[in-house]
Amino acid sequence: MAEAVVIGGGIAGLAAAYDLHRAGWSVTVHEKSGRWGGKIHTSQVGDRQVDAGPDSMLARVDAARVLCEELGLADELIHPVAKIPALLFVDGSLHELPAKTVLGVPTDLNELSGVVSAAGLEAANADLVEPWHPLADGHDVSVGKVCRERLGDEITERLIDPLLGGINASHIDHLSLTTAAPQLANALAAEGSLIKGLSSLRSRMGATLGSGRPAPVFYGLPGGIARIIERLVEELAGADLRLNSHVRTLTQVAADGPKPDAIIIAAPAFAAAELVAAAVPDLSAELAAIEYASVAQVTLEVPRHAFDEVLDTSGILFPRVGGTLLTACTWFSSKWAHYQRPDAVLLRLTSGRYRDDRGQSLTDDELTEVLLGELRSALPVKSEPMARRVQRWPSSLPQYQPGHGARVQRIRAGAVEAGRGVGSGCRVEFVGAPYDGIGIPACISSGRRAAEAVMHS
Numbered sequence: 436m437a438e439a440v441v442i443g444g445g446i447a448g449l450a451a452a453y454d455l456h457r458a459g460w461s462v463t464v465h466e467k468s469g470r471w472g473g474k475i476h477t478s479q480v481g482d483r484q485v486d487a488g489p490d491s492m493l494a495r496v497d498a499a500r501v502l503c504e505e506l507g508l509a510d511e512l513i514h515p516v517a518k519i520p521a522l523l524f525v526d527g528s529l530h531e532l533p534a535k536t537v538l539g540v541p542t543d544l545n546e547l548s549g550v551v552s553a554a555g556l557e558a559a560n561a562d563l564v565e566p567w568h569p570l571a572d573g574h575d576v577s578v579g580k581v582c583r584e585r586l587g588d589e590i591t592e593r594l595i596d597p598l599l600g601g602i603n604a605s606h607i608d609h610l611s612l613t614t615a616a617p618q619l620a621n622a623l624a625a626e627g628s629l630i631k632g633l634s635s636l637r638s639r640m641g642a643t644l645g646s647g648r649p650a651p652v653f654y655g656l657p658g659g660i661a662r663i664i665e666r667l668v669e670e671l672a673g674a675d676l677r678l679n680s681h682v683r684t685l686t687q688v689a690a691d692g693p694k695p696d697a698i699i700i701a702a703p704a705f706a707a708a709e710l711v712a713a714a715v716p717d718l719s720a721e722l723a724a725i726e727y728a729s730v731a732q733v734t735l736e737v738p739r740h741a742f743d744e745v746l747d748t749s750g751i752l753f754p755r756v757g758g759t760l761l762t763a764c765t766w767f768s769s770k771w772a773h774y775q776r777p778d779a780v781l782l783r784l785t786s787g788r789y790r791d792d793r794g795q796s797l798t799d800d801e802l803t804e805v806l807l808g809e810l811r812s813a814l815p816v817k818s819e820p821m822a823r824r825v826q827r828w829p830s831s832l833p834q835y836q837p838g839h840g841a842r843v844q845r846i847r848a849g850a851v852e853a854g855r856g857v858g859s860g861c862r863v864e865f866v867g868a869p870y871d872g873i874g875i876p877a878c879i880s881s882g883r884r885a886a887e888a889v890m891h892s
């Protein structure tokens with residue numbers, strides 16, 4: 436029987452293990468912590484279970500839906516119900532995010548009044564008239580550089596950084612155009628303009644379900660996204676699943692049991708760097724060069740009467756230029772039907788982005804006080820929370836900086852040498868958020884592609 440070792444029990448590692456186990460491989464999964472799922476986690480707020488990490492999965496990429504179908508979870512998938520996708524807190528007041536945007540890039544400049552000044556709007560005309568000089572093959576730049584040049588600073592900082600930067604907990608000036616925002620790169624390549632290219636993309640994405648309803652953008656699961664993890668672990672019955680198992684070197688894995696035919700490294704890049712440090716120092720340096728952002732979140736259950744009005748929105752974004760610690764307030768109980776209660780509102784306040792770790796050094800009480808205070812500057816919250824959960828995610832979101840794609844190629848080339856170090860014929864794969872996209876569907880695909888590759892090597 437072929438032997439596989441998976442290091443890291445997050446979604447990418449478990450997805451890879453699931454396919455290998457089903458194909459008859461002998462699979463061992465090592466997970467450093469005492470629970471499965473990595474960033475995917477559900478925990479208690481008051482008397483209910485609430486997502487503590489991701490709460491939604493992009494529907495446009497099929498991988499999460501397909502896996503949920505295989506795991507018998509397809510009937511449980513739900514979509515956000517809030518009418519307003521997001522609000523922006525700009526110049527001291529709340530504004531609806533313009534409807535016609537892609538990752539914060541507006542495709543209709545007429546929608547921006549109130550959010551952007553007349554001068555800011557004027558600057559965006561450059562995108563419609565200035566020629567775009569395509570990037571040389573293999574070349575990459577920051578999203579901020581391109582957006583500032585073509586659409587101006589205001590639109591970049593007030594719309595694109597909170598949206599695109601927010602998803603990645605990044606800074607738009609340090610985010611790779613080609614790997615973190617390929618839609619923008621493709622729009623420019625196709626039509627020489629972000630506005631025109633993304634407008635065409637919006638029309639193509641506007642495909643409906645046939646009933647006239649727009650196709651859903653996100654999925655959630657009422658029992659929490661961690662339902663997928665529970666089901667994967669159930670499906671892995673019979674495999675060697677080891678919690679509290681911290682793998683320190685690849686050679687340890689080889690010495691620890693039968694020589695594996697494949698090792699799938701599904702741990703964060705900085706942990707992967709340690710695994711190969713002794714055997715392949717250059718590869719380790721490439722892995723260690725992938726920087727991470729940390730986030731800290733406070734989830735609050737607040738009495739309904741604390742609010743004059745319950746906002747019918749998925750959340751509020753707080754642009755970095757506003758200087759707040761608060762980056763976003765997810766309005767859980769308006770976003771998801773299963774979190775709705777007549778007497779309570781469920782909110783999640785998020786802090787932390789690339790090079791802004793202020794939240795990590797605050798105590799739970801201090802963090803709550805600062806974030807709630809900043810929320811109160813956007814709207815009145817007239818009573819204190821009934822329940823609270825503080826969740827910290829240090830070094831949790833890999834940063835795709837310009838040149839990331841080339842770095843991932845070098846890492847994958849280095850994997851061959853790492854495999855040789857373990858023993859002849861051992862294939863090493865790097866999977867998960869640091870390489871192929873940070874979203875859950877991308878991590879699932881990353882794990883499953885690696886499983887496929889090792890089965891056919």
Ligand SMILES: Cc1cc2nc3c(=O)[nH]c(=O)nc-3n(C[C@H](O)[C@H](O)[C@H](O)COP(=O)(O)OP(=O)(O)OC[C@H]3O[C@@H](n4cnc5c(N)ncnc54)[C@H](O)[C@@H]3O)c2cc1C
Pocket residue numbers: 442443444445446447448465466467468471472473474475487488489490491492493680681682683701702703706730828831832866867868869872873874875876878
């Ligand atoms: C707060 C937050 C909110 C998010 N929201 C969303 C969202 O709404 N939608 C979305 O699509 N994505 C979201 N993401 C991103 C997404 O959740 C992650 O990118 C994804 O879950 C990462 O999966 P992974 O398997 O690559 O890695 P991880 O989940 O990081 O799993 C890696 C595992 O490896 C283990 N490990 C590390 N070192 C070792 C070692 N030496 N030996 C053994 N085990 C080791 C770790 O303990 C961990 O369990 C969010 C992320 C965060 C932090």
